[in-house]
Each structure stands twice: as structure tokens, then as C-alpha cells.
Amino acid sequence: MIKAILFDYDDTLVQTRKTRYNTIYKLSEELFKTKITEKEIDAAWGLPAEEFLLKLFGRFSSDIHYLWSIYIEFSKKDLNIPHLNAFDFIDKYKNFVKFGIVTSSSEKVVIRELNELEVDTNLFLQIQTSDHTAVHKPNPNVFEPIYGLLKNKNISKNEVIYIGDSPADYESADGFGFHFLGIAHDDRHLSYFQTGEIPFVRNFLELEEYLINQYGFL
The missing domain is CATH 3.40.50.1000 (HAD superfamily/HAD-like)
Known part of the structure; x- marks a missing residue:
């Protein structure tokens, strides 16, 4: 039973995948002036939250509080x-x-x-x-x-x-x-x-x- x-x-x-891939694409282009690939997101997908952000954006900033703030700001524009x-x-x-x-x-x-x-x-x-x-x-x-x-x-x-x-x-x-x-x-x-x-x-x-x-x- x-x-x-x-x-x-x-x-x-x-x-989430459908929604957040779009969020990540937009964040990368607008803030970091780079095009992140689907393959890069795939490699990070499923990692614990902070590891996920650092794997995607750690080369631009190691400040996890900053990365969280911008990720949340952009994700609010794309409702799950x-x-x-x-x-x-x-x-x-x-x-x-x-x-x-x-x-x-x-x-x-x-x-x-x-x-x-x-x-x-x-x-x-x-x-x-x-x-x-x-x-x-x-x-x-x-x-x-x-x-x-x-x-x-x-x-x-x-x-x-x-x-x-x-x-x-x-x-x-x-x-x-x-x-x-x-x-x-x-x-x-x-x-x-x-x-x-x-x-x-x-x-x-x-x-x-x-x-x-x-x-x-x-």
C-alpha cells in the first residue's frame, strides 16, 4: 500500500527546463554579453542550486549572492x-x-x-x-x-x-x-x-x- x-x-x-533555459539565454546575453549554449546548460542541469549557478556563470563572477540576485531577477520575468x-x-x-x-x-x-x-x-x-x-x-x-x-x-x-x-x-x-x-x-x-x-x-x-x-x- x-x-x-x-x-x-x-x-x-x-x-523548468523549457522555462529556465530561456531565462539563462537572456541573462547571459543581456548581462554578460555572451551566448551560452544548450550543451553548457545541460552539463549544469540537476546540480545543487549554487553549484549550478557557479558552473554556468562562475567565469564571470564568483559572488554567489550576486549570481542569485540576478538569476532571481531574470527568472521572475519567466513564470514557470x-x-x-x-x-x-x-x-x-x-x-x-x-x-x-x-x-x-x-x-x-x-x-x-x-x-x-x-x-x-x-x-x-x-x-x-x-x-x-x-x-x-x-x-x-x-x-x-x-x-x-x-x-x-x-x-x-x-x-x-x-x-x-x-x-x-x-x-x-x-x-x-x-x-x-x-x-x-x-x-x-x-x-x-x-x-x-x-x-x-x-x-x-x-x-x-x-x-x-x-x-x-x-
């Missing part, structure tokens, strides 16, 4: 976009299971975006960001903080499923002992899930159907 559903945030619940039915699904089942988020993104970014999207953060038992742990995916120990809260609710590892879009999401969840379900909104990591025979869905309607069929969800 599944009693808790944990989500990755970027590219799982919201369309939820994946279809993502938060409707959570709202629908909020009284039946515990929900949480485990992400490598910064708390200041995630909370701001959820507020902009008018998502009630109280839907989540915990929104665990890069600020809450010294380790990050694919290290399985990334789940220790949020699992401490789940244990206090008498929820065991085999009653938890983590849903994410990337290999690091799978490796960390599987290593920790959680169930895992991939969500391939696009084809970026589709072959990884397919060749590894890792269960995945393409959207939140399929996700709901999968949970009902596989785990007798509700």
Missing part, C-alpha cells in the same frame, strides 16, 4: 509552467496520502514559484530543497531528512514512491529503498527508462492509472 508520494520538482511537476494535471492530482488525493517534494533546487526559488502558481504549499508534508541536506541526488541519503518525517507518521520505505524524470531520481530512490516511477514528459530520458526496464508514465493521467492498477491506490 502506498501511503506517501514524493515528487522531484523540476521537469516533473513543472516545466506546471505540467498538465500535476497539482490537480495532488489536490485530489491530499486527504488520502502524504505528499512531499525532494529537489536539488533552492528553497527560495521553489517556494516563490509555487506561490506565483498559487499552489498551496500546505499540500506537502515537506518541500525538501538543496538547503535541507548536504548530499544530493543520485546519493540515496538525500532522502534521510524527509524520511525522518515519514517515519514519525508510521510510514515505512515500502509504502513510499518517488516520482521523477531523470536517472538520478531513479538511482537515489532505488538505492534508498523507495518504489520509483519515472515520468517522461518528453523523450529526453525515455531510452534510459526503457532499456533499464524502469516503470514510467508519460503524464499525470497515466500516473494516476498506474498507481491504481499497480498498487491498488485508493
Whole structure:
């Protein structure tokens, strides 16, 4: 029986890659007068928040507070976009299971975006960001903080499923002992899930159907 559903945030619940690549392109051109490539962003994507900014812009400034301020300033101009039915699904089942988020993104970014999207953060038992742990995916120990809260609710590892879009999401969840379900909104990591025979869905309607069929969800 599944009693808790944990989500990755970027590219799982919201369309961060699509939104933030545009933000980074504009920031690079307008402030640093350079054209950053998609390959460069790909190489930094998924890193903890501060490492991400330093990898992208560290050659222009090592002042992380400055980099944060300009990144946030530019990102406010590009509102993130939820994946279809993502938060409707959570709202629908909020009284039946515990929900949480485990992400490598910064708390200041995630909370701001959820507020902009008018998502009630109280839907989540915990929104665990890069600020809450010294380790990050694919290290399985990334789940220790949020699992401490789940244990206090008498929820065991085999009653938890983590849903994410990337290999690091799978490796960390599987290593920790959680169930895992991939969500391939696009084809970026589709072959990884397919060749590894890792269960995945393409959207939140399929996700709901999968949970009902596989785990007798509700």
C-alpha cells in the first residue's frame, strides 16, 4: 500500500527546463554579453542550486549572492509552467496520502514559484530543497531528512514512491529503498527508462492509472 508520494520538482511537476533555459539565454546575453549554449546548460542541469549557478556563470563572477540576485531577477520575468494535471492530482488525493517534494533546487526559488502558481504549499508534508541536506541526488541519503518525517507518521520505505524524470531520481530512490516511477514528459530520458526496464508514465493521467492498477491506490 502506498501511503506517501514524493515528487522531484523540476521537469516533473513543472516545466523548468523549457522555462529556465530561456531565462539563462537572456541573462547571459543581456548581462554578460555572451551566448551560452544548450550543451553548457545541460552539463549544469540537476546540480545543487549554487553549484549550478557557479558552473554556468562562475567565469564571470564568483559572488554567489550576486549570481542569485540576478538569476532571481531574470527568472521572475519567466513564470514557470506546471505540467498538465500535476497539482490537480495532488489536490485530489491530499486527504488520502502524504505528499512531499525532494529537489536539488533552492528553497527560495521553489517556494516563490509555487506561490506565483498559487499552489498551496500546505499540500506537502515537506518541500525538501538543496538547503535541507548536504548530499544530493543520485546519493540515496538525500532522502534521510524527509524520511525522518515519514517515519514519525508510521510510514515505512515500502509504502513510499518517488516520482521523477531523470536517472538520478531513479538511482537515489532505488538505492534508498523507495518504489520509483519515472515520468517522461518528453523523450529526453525515455531510452534510459526503457532499456533499464524502469516503470514510467508519460503524464499525470497515466500516473494516476498506474498507481491504481499497480498498487491498488485508493
